[in-house]
Amino acid sequence: MSNQSGFLKGFSHAGILPTDSEELRLQKSLLIFATGLISFASMLWLFIYWQLGPQFSSTIPFVFQLLLVGNLVQ
Secondary structure: HHHHHHHHHHHHHHOOOOOOOOOHHHHHHHHHHHHHHHHHHHHHHHHHHHHHHHHHHHHHHHHHHHHHHHHHHO
């Protein structure tokens, strides 16, 4: 359990430097949170469309999700 909480703590503080101001830390944290939330919504959209059958419609959010993950990894 501590390994998982360590991952979440590290993920929530990703990109934050000790020299960052409090406002910049908040902006970076909100950016990571919003990206994760949109990525989750994209996964949900993919799942629903995949269950309904249209293959082309599920391609758009999948590409968007890959772009979001690529941006987070960078």
